[in-house]
Amino acid sequence: MAEKSAPGGASAYKPVSMSSKEYKAFAKAREPSRSVLANCIRAFVVGGAICLLGQGIQQFFMAAFDMKAQEAASPTVAVMILLSVILTCLGVYDKIAQWAGAGTAVPVTGFANSMCSAAIEHRSEGLVLGVGANMFKLAGSVIVFGVVAAFFIGIIHWLIGAGG
Amino acid sequence: MMQYLWAFLIGGGICVLGQLMFDVGKLTPAHTMSLLVVLGAVVDGFGWYDPLIKFAGAGATVPITSFGNSLVHGALSELQRDGWIGVITGIFEVTSAGISAAIIFSFLAALVVRPKG
Numbered sequence: 369m370a371e372k373s374a375p376g377g378a379s380a381y382k383p384v385s386m387s388s389k390e391y392k393a394f395a396k397a398r399e400p401s402r403s404v405l406a407n408c409i410r411a412f413v414v415g416g417a418i419c420l421l422g423q424g425i426q427q428f429f430m431a432a433f434d435m436k437a438q439e440a441a442s443p444t445v446a447v448m449i450l451l452s453v454i455l456t457c458l459g460v461y462d463k464i465a466q467w468a469g470a471g472t473a474v475p476v477t478g479f480a481n482s483m484c485s486a487a488i489e490h491r492s493e494g495l496v497l498g499v500g501a502n503m504f505k506l507a508g509s510v511i512v513f514g515v516v517a518a519f520f521i522g523i524i525h526w527l528i529g530a531g532g
Numbered sequence: 533m534m535q536y537l538w539a540f541l542i543g544g545g546i547c548v549l550g551q552l553m554f555d556v557g558k559l560t561p562a563h564t565m566s567l568l569v570v571l572g573a574v575v576d577g578f579g580w581y582d583p584l585i586k587f588a589g590a591g592a593t594v595p596i597t598s599f600g601n602s603l604v605h606g607a608l609s610e611l612q613r614d615g616w617i618g619v620i621t622g623i624f625e626v627t628s629a630g631i632s633a634a635i636i637f638s639f640l641a642a643l644v645v646r647p648k649g
Contacts (some may be wrong), residue, residue, distance in 0.1 A: 370549060370562050374627075391640045398623070404551075404552070404556060406577040407551050407554070407555055407622055408548045408551050408552065408555075410551075411547040411548050411550065411551035412544035412545070412547060412548045412551075413544065414540075414547070415543055415546065415547025415550075415595070416541065416543050416544025416545075416547070416591075416592045417540070417542045417544075417547070419539045419540060419542070419543025419544070419590050419591045419594045419595070420536055420539055420540045420543070420544065420590075421591035422539065422543075422590030422593065422594040423536050423540075423591070424536075425590075426589065426590050427535075432565070437585075437589065441585075442626075442629035442630075443629070444590065444593070444594075445593070445594070445629055445630045445633070446629050446630070446633040447569070448553065448594065449630065449633045449634050449637060450633065450637055451640060452615035453634075453637040453641050456641070457641050457644075457645045459615060469551050469554060469566070470545045470548070470549075470550035470551035470553075470554055471551070471563070472548050473550060473565065474546060474547045474549075474550040474559055474564075474565070474568065474595050474596055474597075475543070475547070475595050476594055476595070476596060476599065476630060477563070477594075478565075478596070479596055479599070479630075479634065480633075480634045480637070480638065483592045483634050483635070483638045484634075484637065484638040484641050484642075485640060486591070486638075487638040487641060487642035488642050488645050488647050489647050489648075490642075491547055491642045491643075491647065492647075496641075499639060503635065503638055506561070506562055507634070509562045509565070509566045510562075510565045510566055510569050510596065511631070512566075513566040513567075513570050514566075514569040514570065514572075514573060514599055514600045514603045515603060515623055516601065517569070517570040517573040517599075517600060517603070517604075518573050518603035518604045518606075518607050518623050519607070519619060519620070519623065521573055521574065521576075521577035521604050521607070521608075522604065522607035522608060522611055522618075522619035522622075522623075523616075523619060524577070524614075525577070525608055525611060526616050526619060530589060530621065532633045
């Protein structure tokens with residue numbers, strides 16, 4: 369009501385008429401500028417560091433349990449996922465993710481982060497309809513497209529008789 | 533020691549590829565991840581992912597592309613053993629550890645953790 373009565377204030381709130389093209393330019397000029405190069409460097413450093421950590425865990429499994437590199441890959445991924453879930457619970461993973469972009473999204477830890485945060489976020493809707501139904505909200509597309517691609521590649525191998 | 537260096541470089545490189553899809557391709561994270569998984573699957577279809585793993589270790593097994601690679605690996609190894617039905621039965625053979633761990637840990641986390649912000 370104050371805005372309506374104040375004669376001086378009205379001009380400050382006068383509607384701005386802009387074409388959508390003008391608006392786009394206006395909005396773009398005010399977007400926080402993060403260059404593609406800076407984003408790529410961050411993604412490279414953080415993504416590389418996560419893989420470096422994975423390599424360390426894998427070497428540990430190979431040394432401690434006398435595993436081959438291939439055998440150590442699965443427990444390594446499981447440990448990485450556990451770490452990612454713990455960091456997600458502490459709210460740390462999403463803080464790093466804001467800075468690192470694809471550096472935290474592309475490694476398998478990002479996959480676990482998307483599942484874990486969806487599960488926690490929808491907990492209030494119940495275990496079945498909330499946690500169960502929403503856990504794969506983001507990760508689901510990855511699994512669906514991965515499986516469909518693997519299916520067709522398998523069929524192609526079967527047809528051409530390469531057999532893998 | 534070289535193994536660590538290559539893990540860092542190749543793993544970082546795959547993340548940069550993802551970042552370029554975000555920034556230059558203007559793809560959503562879900563589209564980017566799906567594309568990378570399919571990419572990993574196709575590369576393994578040609579038999580090129582294993583040499584990459586040998587070379588880069590965790591640099592190739594930690595990024596999500598290795599998920600596509602594992603799906604194809606499972607399908608192809610059971611295809612070899614059991615014939616065509618193996619394509620269906622084998623897909624989740626190798627990826628079980630990753631998916632099961634993610635489901636179990638996420639579920640347990642949802643039981644104990646309150647959402648933030």
